[in-house]
Amino acid sequence: MRISTQQYYDTSAVKYQDNYSSVVKAQQQASSGVRVQTAADDPVAAQRLLMLQQQKDMLAQYSGNITSIQNTLTNEESVLDAINTTIQAGSQLALRAGGVTSDADRKSISVEVGALENQLLGLLNSKDAAGNYLFSGSKTDTPPYSRNNDGTYSYQGDENELSLQVSETLNVRTSDTGKTILEGAVNGSRTQSTYTTPSSVDDHKVAISAGLVTSGIDYTKQFADGQPYKVTFTSSTQYVVTDKDNNNITSQLPGNGTFDSTKEGSASINVRGVKFDITVDLTDVATGPDADALVSGREFTLAAKPDAFNTSRTASNTSATQLTNAHISSAADYSSTFPNSGVLIKFDDLDPTAYKVYAQPYTPNSKPIDNGVIVPGTAPAKDTITAAGVTFDLSGTPNVGDQFSVGNTTQKTQNALDTLSQLRHALEQPADGIPGARVKLQDALNAAVSNLTSSADQVDNVRGSIGARQNALTVQSSENTSVGLANKSTMSDLANIDMGEAAINLTLQQTMLEASQLAFVKVSQLSLFNKM
Numbered sequence: 001m002r003i004s005t006q007q008y009y010d011t012s013a014v015k016y017q018d019n020y021s022s023v024v025k026a027q028q029q030a031s032s033g034v035r036v037q038t039a040a041d042d043p044v045a046a047q048r049l050l051m052l053q054q055q056k057d058m059l060a061q062y063s064g065n066i067t068s069i070q071n072t073l074t075n076e077e078s079v080l081d082a083i084n085t086t087i088q089a090g091s092q093l094a095l096r097a098g099g100v101t102s103d104a105d106r107k108s109i110s111v112e113v114g115a116l117e118n119q120l121l122g123l124l125n126s127k128d129a130a131g132n133y134l135f136s137g138s139k140t141d142t143p144p145y146s147r148n149n150d151g152t153y154s155y156q157g158d159e160n161e162l163s164l165q166v167s168e169t170l171n172v173r174t175s176d177t178g179k180t181i182l183e184g185a186v187n188g189s190r191t192q193s194t195y196t197t198p199s200s201v202d203d204h205k206v207a208i209s210a211g212l213v214t215s216g217i218d219y220t221k222q223f224a225d226g227q228p229y230k231v232t233f234t235s236s237t238q239y240v241v242t243d244k245d246n247n248n249i250t251s252q253l254p255g256n257g258t259f260d261s262t263k264e265g266s267a268s269i270n271v272r273g274v275k276f277d278i279t280v281d282l283t284d285v286a287t288g289p290d291a292d293a294l295v296s297g298r299e300f301t302l303a304a305k306p307d308a309f310n311t312s313r314t315a316s317n318t319s320a321t322q323l324t325n326a327h328i329s330s331a332a333d334y335s336s337t338f339p340n341s342g343v344l345i346k347f348d349d350l351d352p353t354a355y356k357v358y359a360q361p362y363t364p365n366s367k368p369i370d371n372g373v374i375v376p377g378t379a380p381a382k383d384t385i386t387a388a389g390v391t392f393d394l395s396g397t398p399n400v401g402d403q404f405s406v407g408n409t410t411q412k413t414q415n416a417l418d419t420l421s422q423l424r425h426a427l428e429q430p431a432d433g434i435p436g437a438r439v440k441l442q443d444a445l446n447a448a449v450s451n452l453t454s455s456a457d458q459v460d461n462v463r464g465s466i467g468a469r470q471n472a473l474t475v476q477s478s479e480n481t482s483v484g485l486a487n488k489s490t491m492s493d494l495a496n497i498d499m500g501e502a503a504i505n506l507t508l509q510q511t512m513l514e515a516s517q518l519a520f521v522k523v524s525q526l527s528l529f530n531k532m
Contacts, residue, residue, distance in 0.1 A: 189447030218273025334389030
């Protein structure tokens, strides 16, 4: 078989190019120290390197997330420290007010309480470095708390706690919501006492405080089921307590129905987890039969405070109708149907006497949880509607499409803003020389101290949670660093080349290139004339 000169030259050129490429590749490996420069160099190693590079990128993202969370938690902890300081200052003012004897001094303290109230509102509506509200959950552009027209406060955020991923298996909360920080604080003053008999002799000579919850478990399991309780005084040192079914439970109570109003701490009724203080004014009465005659026969009712409701009409309503006098008409329906987030009552677009009730927040896709029609009232009674166990009076006739938002305030918990507001209001009321006013004032002061202490405990719990998260971030950061170092070592073993091996390979490729050049030169000079 004959080989043409052209074929020989083409074959030699291809071989030369291959050898040259091998030299270039060897030079690149020797200069860069990288063995796998393309997937073709080592497909298996290239695949593993790609996976390791992806993990490296994820670790970098995790590191950024950890830094972001740490910065946010540090900011939150600083704000919570200021919140706790403010709450404790309010508690100290309540204690100080207990020793003040003049209305003027109490009003002066109320100004200080008002300043703390505004300060606390500002702290709760704090923003982060990006301008987002810290404690609104996922509603980062909405202030967490707002002051209502009646002086109460409402939480406007949601309960969606934001989090970031810091490893393949771990997500860490970036901040806490106002619900977590304040709304879970136990309300120790969720009971009340009412003077009932004889109604014509309410001279405030005998009084029972509104009560403070001393055991949440006993209150829930026993007090709530047996209310309302009736306390009947039989003398100036004895009383009888009966439950809602008129069962005498006096023997179940500490002291077995006896008290001593002349000794501090000895005049109280402890009813199933709630402590009620007894105040008897015997200043102008001699002890003995006269005192007994003054006290005997007086009756009080002890019960839990009912939930409160705040209603507001939508600005787009075409009528001026308001919902008023909200009260629970069906405890069962209220307990099972009324949502914690409140409801929206929407009157029918065609029939203004019919309405539907939706859980908040309302969307066009929301399904009604209740419905009804207006119940006409007989003068002077007003027309009414009932939504999820709550009945409202109508101040007028609604138009089609009118909407009303209704929120409820349960007595089980109370945030520190409302506590400070109630304390401020109580201190502003005159008490000098007004029968019974001092007892109401003391109730307010006791409630403030109890509830602010509960709020401070709640804030401390959240701060403890922040510490736990910061520790978790520190551990995870160390773990991510270890994984990153291991990945770097593995990537180096897979991708990098031994420099001694690279030098030998470069020399070999250069030698092969030189040999191919020499062989080409010599063979290309051969012809038939050289054989003659």
